[in-house]
Amino acid sequence: MTEVAYLRKEKETFEIDYPLAEVWAAIPDVLNSLQWTIEEKDDTTHRAKIKTKPGFMSYRSKLTIEGLVVDEKKCRITMKGETPVTTITALTDFGRTSDRIQLFFEFLAKRMNLPEKS
Numbered sequence: 001m002t003e004v005a006y007l008r009k010e011k012e013t014f015e016i017d018y019p020l021a022e023v024w025a026a027i028p029d030v031l032n033s034l035q036w037t038i039e040e041k042d043d044t045t046h047r048a049k050i051k052t053k054p055g056f057m058s059y060r061s062k063l064t065i066e067g068l069v070v071d072e073k074k075c076r077i078t079m080k081g082e083t084p085v086t087t088i089t090a091l092t093d094f095g096r097t098s099d100r101i102q103l104f105f106e107f108l109a110k111r112m113n114l115p116e117k118s
Helices: 020-034 096-111
Strands: 005-016 037-042 047-051 062-071 074-086
Touching: 005 096, 020 037, 020 062, 020 074, 020 096, 062 096, 074 096
Parallel strands: none
Antiparallel strands: 005 074, 037 047, 047 062, 062 074
8 A cells, every 4th residue: 555645734824913023033932942943034024934843653844934014013923834644644643733833823922921812
């Protein structure tokens, strides 16, 4: 039987009541706390490519973070993720990318001292 690989894709966007510059400056600390690595980062376009650490019986996720100014006191952060999934890991990896995206936003909320969304 041939193992089939595909990508599980997820996307989440939040508006944050902080200027983009402050949020963007906090992101490296958040990623460091999560032990995730920055593969590429562009401070001009506010885009970054991130790689998570692998979990037990799961692959790393590749995440893209995009920041956008809403107004001078508010920004929008979008995180898109892809996780390669095979027929063997499909059951154990189900929802892992979504969980990782949620974890990022939880850590960011703590770093920015924002109330967590339920």
